[in-house]
Amino acid sequence: MNKRLGDQTVRIESKPRIISTASVVGPKEGKGNFKDYFDVILKNDHKENESFEKAETNILSTAISESIKRANLTEEKIGYIFAGDLLNQLSASSFAVRGMNVPFIGLYGACSTMTESLSIASMIMDGEFANYVIAATSSHFAASERQFRFPLEFGTQRALTSQWTVTGAGAMVLGKTGNFPYVTYVTTGKIKDYGVTDSNDMGSAMAPAAAATIYQHFKDTGRSPSYYDLIATGDLGKYGKEITEKLVKKYGYDISSNYMDCGQEIFDKSQDDTNAGGSGCGCSAVVYCGYIYKNMMNKKFKKVLLISTGALLSTTSSLQGESIPGIAHAVSIEYGD
Amino acid sequence: MNKRLGDQTVRIESKPRIISTASVVGPKEGKGNFKDYFDVILKNDHKENESFEKAETNILSTAISESIKRANLTEEKIGYIFAGDLLNQLSASSFAVRGMNVPFIGLYGACSTMTESLSIASMIMDGEFANYVIAATSSHFAASERQFRFPLEFGTQRALTSQWTVTGAGAMVLGKTGNFPYVTYVTTGKIKDYGVTDSNDMGSAMAPAAAATIYQHFKDTGRSPSYYDLIATGDLGKYGKEITEKLVKKYGYDISSNYMDCGQEIFDKSQDDTNAGGSGCGCSAVVYCGYIYKNMMNKKFKKVLLISTGALLSTTSSLQGESIPGIAHAVSIEYGD
Numbered sequence: 010m011n012k013r014l015g016d017q018t019v020r021i022e023s024k025p026r027i028i029s030t031a032s033v034v035g036p037k038e039g040k041g042n043f044k045d046y047f048d049v050i051l052k053n054d055h056k057e058n059e060s061f062e063k064a065e066t067n068i069l070s071t072a073i074s075e076s077i078k079r080a081n082l083t084e085e086k087i088g089y090i091f092a093g094d095l096l097n098q099l100s101a102s103s104f105a106v107r108g109m110n111v112p113f114i115g116l117y118g119a120c121s122t123m124t125e126s127l128s129i130a131s132m133i134m135d136g137e138f139a140n141y142v143i144a145a146t147s148s149h150f151a152a153s154e155r156q157f158r159f160p161l162e163f164g165t166q167r168a169l170t171s172q173w174t175v176t177g178a179g180a181m182v183l184g185k186t187g188n189f190p191y192v193t194y195v196t197t198g199k200i201k202d203y204g205v206t207d208s209n210d211m212g213s214a215m216a217p218a219a220a221a222t223i224y225q226h227f228k229d230t231g232r233s234p235s236y237y238d239l240i241a242t243g244d245l246g247k248y249g250k251e252i253t254e255k256l257v258k259k260y261g262y263d264i265s266s267n268y269m270d271c272g273q274e275i276f277d278k279s280q281d282d283t284n285a286g287g288s289g290c291g292c293s294a295v296v297y298c299g300y301i302y303k304n305m306m307n308k309k310f311k312k313v314l315l316i317s318t319g320a321l322l323s324t325t326s327s328l329q330g331e332s333i334p335g336i337a338h339a340v341s342i343e344y345g346d
Numbered sequence: 347m348n349k350r351l352g353d354q355t356v357r358i359e360s361k362p363r364i365i366s367t368a369s370v371v372g373p374k375e376g377k378g379n380f381k382d383y384f385d386v387i388l389k390n391d392h393k394e395n396e397s398f399e400k401a402e403t404n405i406l407s408t409a410i411s412e413s414i415k416r417a418n419l420t421e422e423k424i425g426y427i428f429a430g431d432l433l434n435q436l437s438a439s440s441f442a443v444r445g446m447n448v449p450f451i452g453l454y455g456a457c458s459t460m461t462e463s464l465s466i467a468s469m470i471m472d473g474e475f476a477n478y479v480i481a482a483t484s485s486h487f488a489a490s491e492r493q494f495r496f497p498l499e500f501g502t503q504r505a506l507t508s509q510w511t512v513t514g515a516g517a518m519v520l521g522k523t524g525n526f527p528y529v530t531y532v533t534t535g536k537i538k539d540y541g542v543t544d545s546n547d548m549g550s551a552m553a554p555a556a557a558a559t560i561y562q563h564f565k566d567t568g569r570s571p572s573y574y575d576l577i578a579t580g581d582l583g584k585y586g587k588e589i590t591e592k593l594v595k596k597y598g599y600d601i602s603s604n605y606m607d608c609g610q611e612i613f614d615k616s617q618d619d620t621n622a623g624g625s626g627c628g629c630s631a632v633v634y635c636g637y638i639y640k641n642m643m644n645k646k647f648k649k650v651l652l653i654s655t656g657a658l659l660s661t662t663s664s665l666q667g668e669s670i671p672g673i674a675h676a677v678s679i680e681y682g683d
């Protein structure tokens with residue numbers, strides 16, 4: 010049977026299991042809507058490190074180590090770590106994995122990295138190249154602000170369309186067997202760029218990519234929105250979510266009844282300055298590894314389509330007048346009938 | 347039969363073929379030792395673009411398009427593009443692929459990206475997730491200098507251990523069948539950090555990772571150095587190559603008779619300021635896609651071990667006093683008996 014369905018989707022026949030997850034978040038995320046679902050909530054953004062970048066490294070390595078522990082495994086059993094983050098040269102991931110004795114593949118898909126790494130991890134498992142692999146990613150508010158925008162001390166006012174980069178890391182261990190949620194389909198995104206140039210409105214820039222991938226997933230698999238208990242995009246925020254829902258409707262599918270955006274939901278609306286919602290690779294990572302995974306384990310959600318969304322801009326590309334290309338990768342995760 | 351051999355190596359049973367390659371280089375590379383093997387040699391580093399970054403984007407998209415054309419294919423036939431580069435947020439790759447209607451996976455392994463993308467591409471082919479995939483990468487001297495070091499106008503003096511980032515891009519199309527060189531083994535690297543902090547001596551920082559991966563490849567496969575006609579590391583340069591050769595000897599393998607480093611060889615020694623040799627993701631990419639591939643096609647080399655090498659530092663990590671983690675991924679490429 011051909012594993013490839015249509016233009017962008019592959020069937021993951023062996024159904025690799027997500028045998029454990031770990032989520033580590035900062036204090037702000039730890040006071041948000043999903044506070045009861047995170048495994049580790051930090052007391053401060055520094056996590057006793059001398060810089061935000063080192064803190065992010067530490068948060069990611071904690072999530073990876075914790076996911077291994079929760080799977081009752083040891084490092085030597087892990088075939089590959091697939092990880093990425095937002096810092097230049099993927100330094101959070103490289104430094105987090107540096108002390109680990111595991112083959113490492115670095116991935117960059119901006120905030121789409123959680124499903125990018127989970128997609129590759131699932132295909133590598135299905136290809137029988139390893140018994141266990143890890144998919145992980147992280148982001149850090151303060152490290153992102155100073156790299157992409159301004160140092161916090163600058164005290165810039167935030168646009169209403171801007172989003173708050175999640176401080177957090179999520180890691181999943183995939184294994185071959187066991188009674189756990191499993192991956193059934195992977196729909197890999199194409200880059201979409203509709204000319205949005207406002208880097209304070211990344212939800213709008215990413216929405217066309219999200220909508221295209223969601224549509225393609227339904228088209229390739231023959232499924233309809235009602236097949237899923239939950240369709241969750243990564244970090245489109247309030248405005249990007251609205252656009253995505255409309256665009257998907259134009260494609261002929263109504264997702265309104267079971268659609269949430271991790272970015273829009275992660276913070277409580279009373280939390281200062283979060284405006285359009287959360288963002289960053291860590292956003293869909295911790296919401297999946299925390300809230301969604303735990304509600305799959307207790308069978309509240311049996312069928313989930315997770316679509317992390319990334320804005321592939323750089324500060325240089327924006328300064329050179331380029332628009333913001335978006336990408337979104339979808340992974341279908343199911344548990345039971 | 348288990349595809350996994352030992353700790354880091356997998357057998358690629360289906361032997362995906364490298365059915366075409368394309369190499370695009372700048373004028374300096376076009377005057378170097380491999381000038382007769384490159385497909386496109388640019389007249390200037392700008393390639394008629396308004397910035398070095400846009401030039402790199404254009405060089406990479408040219409290499410990808412050219413590789414598709416040389417394979418007698420069209421974009422719609424390509425299942426995935428796996429690509430990465432050195433620019434922040436992988437912007438050369440994202441913008442190069444933006445106009446292409448192909449599912450995209452961004453990878454970052456610093457200068458190890460050519461074998462990183464080729465490794466993943468080979469496993470995805472072997473897993474039967476696509477009929478054709480592309481592995482590609484690029485780098486650009488002037489874009490790298492100003493991002494990682496100083497603007498060229500600053501006119502800084504270059505250390506003797508420093509290397510000259512290659513302006514160039516290489517792309518390979520992998521297919522299932524045909525009389526072409528094929529991938530047989532992939533050895534994925536672990537991160538090695540021996541504490542080198544001098545970012546003007548990256549060859550020394552990467553050497554331990556290169557040596558560890560080469561050793562692991564021989565150990566996992568049971569092969570010895572003499573099995574290969576050519577063992578080629580990515581961009582260790584003069585000093586990194588010397589260290590690697592010695593370290594591999596300490597591991598019990600003598601590679602001296604058939605070992606070259608793409609970085610050490612790409613420039614003619616008379617070329618100004620290239621000092622320890624070439625570097626950048628583009629280095630092993632264009633040397634493989636040009637010189638090595640063409641000499642595989644004419645059967646001068648029948649068995650090649652390609653080991654691209656990456657230094658996983660960022661300017662931030664160096665400023666924060668971190669040492670330079672290295673990584674190296676090996677791919678065994680063979681043709682005929």
